[in-house]
Amino acid sequence: MNCPVCGSDSLKKGAALGPGAVYTCASCAVRFISPQPSDRELRAIYGEGYYRSWGLSGTEKNAGVKAMKTATFELRLDLISRYKTSGNILDVGCATGYFMEAAEKRGFSPYGVEISGYSSAVARARFGAGKVHAGVLEDCPFGEGFFDAIAMSDLLEHVRDPLRTLSAARRLLKEDGVLMIMTPDTDSLTSRIMGSRWTHYKPEHLFYFNRxxxxxLAKTSGFEAVRFEAAKKSMNLEYLRTQFAAYPHWLLSPAASLAAGLVPRGLRSRNFGLTMGEMTAILRPARRPSRPDRAEPGSKG
Ligand SMILES: [Zn+2]
Structure with a gap:
């Protein structure tokens, strides 16, 4: 077996996860599950209940969950807005379209790609069928160079072939476009502390990156990484308690439950910023080597 990112055969087998185990590449540090769960196993994980547990079913009774999710998406849009403030923006893994809604309010023209039939139907009803592709990025109908910005939050760790996904994003992006990725960071504090019990280790997370x-991966797919940050998420105690009830963790589930119990009801739904072992990356299309007739004055050629 070879590393799916750099091709090295120097791989270290770690903890069992899902049907396989987590491997770490000694050369490039990427971690990945091998063998990957089957399509059938992944479908069983990504049922409607999956989106409901993340507060992304689009039919939340609790408006607080939507407000919290939107607050997180606003943080991602703040970052994107350092580079692009208008134009066509694509959310890959758009679920029911909360990010698209927030982007539209800022003046972007929002598009989405969503693999879940249920969630994509909700987003299509909201934005129009032409704006939301039900499927994966690699077979979406949007034109080459159509997008000013592409967002991938909680997406890259889920795909079977990240190189293929980023290459597709590169084709869809304008030459001066921007790709924002948010994904777990294996160099984060929570990863270092929790080791093989890291909260991001899940059978549906097939890849784990660091900067x-x-x-x-960016370089191989025609990008250059221009910025990394620890990713904040907007959270509240009520949501954390629900999450850790759905995804039990030996330490954090009782801690979230205890904290929620100690705090007055009104404060449980108050949002605060939290870094949970994830990073955001800004990628831009790599500049092609300039040809002599296009060299800018003063450039080194
Ligand atoms: Zn590697």
Whole structure:
């Protein structure tokens, strides 16, 4: 077996996860599950209940969950807005379209790609069938160079072939476009502390990056990574308690439950910023080597 990112055969087998185990590449540091769960196993994980547990079913009774999700998406849009403030924006893994809604309010023309039939139907009803592709990025109908910005939050760790996904994003992006990725960071504090019990280790998370392995993936797919940050998410105690009830963790589930119990009801739904072992990366199309007739004055050629 070879590393799916750099091709090295120097792989270290770690903890069992899902049907396989987590491997770490000694050369580029990417971690990945092998063998990957089957399509059938992944479909069983991504049922409607999956989106409901993340507060992304689009039919939340609790308006607080939508407000919290939107607050997180606003943080991602703040970052994107350093580079692009208008134009066509694509949310890959758009679920029911909360990010698209927030982007539209800022003046972007929002598009989405969503693999879940249920969620994509909700988003299509909201934005129009032509704006939301039900499927994956690689077979979406949008034109080459159509997008000013592409967002991938909680997406890259789920795909079977990240190189293929980023290459598709590269084709869809304008030459001066921007790709924002948010994904777990294997160099984060929570990863270092929790080790093989890291909360991001889940059978549906097939790949795990750090800044250097993501930079390498970016380079291989025609991008350059221009910025990394620890990713904040907007959270509240009520949501954390629900999450850790759905995804039990030996330490954090009782901690979230205890904290929620100690705090007055009104404060449980108050949002605060939290870094949970994830990073955001800004990728831009790599500049092609300039030809002599196009060299800018003063450039080194
Ligand atoms: Zn590697």
């Amino acid at each position: 250097s392995s993501l930079s390498l």
